[in-house]
Amino acid sequence: MDLTLHLAQDAGADELLGRSPLAALTGMLLDQQVPMEWAFKGPRTIADRLGADDLDAHDIAAMDPEVFSALLSEKPAVHRYPGSMAKRIQQLCQYLVEHYDGNAELVWKGVDDGRELLKRLQDLPGFGKQKAQIFLALLGKQLGVQPKGWREAAGSYGDPGSFRSVADITGPESLTKVRAFKQETKAAAKAAKGAGK
DSSP states (O other), X not given: XXXXXXXXXXXXXXXXXXXXXXXXXXXHHHOSSSOHHHHHHHHHHHHHHTTOSSOOHHHHHHSOXXXXXXXXXXXXXXXXXXXXXXXXXXXXXXXXXXXXXXXXXXXXXXXXXXXXXXXXXXXXXXXXXXXXXXXXXXXXXXXXXXXXXHHHHTGGGGOTTOOSSGGGOSSHHHHHHHHHHHHHHHHHHHHHHHHTO
């Protein structure tokens, strides 16, 4: 895996996401309740604070939870909820160590069925169905991981030419389109909720 992604809109952060499967998974894990770019800058910030060029699942899994939480909480914090996210990242790394020898790429490498890959992603701590589908779409659309049936398994996030999620962000213009789609979806949900009263 060595591709240029544009999810963080920051050259150093995007470079790490493009070459490090664990960084990409960690960015996806952080992508909730904060702007997308903030979430995907997180892995680079964590690596920098660890004094490393990449993230290592074995190292993170073995860290003292309080030390790792403090690392994420340093200003500027890696996430709006750095303590709970530190715990989730360590759980993810512990899972990867136990099931994939710490190699995040083995979650998808050699998997030839989209449904199987979706199941593997959903088994990761912190990855519900929607997050797993978005990451599957990112793998298929931008990282060349396209097992049979991957678009179907990714649901609407796998649709070609859509601007629904991080899977569709390839630069500032597509980021604007994805953001607009998310705002429209939120507004529609809010309107539907109001109409149901």
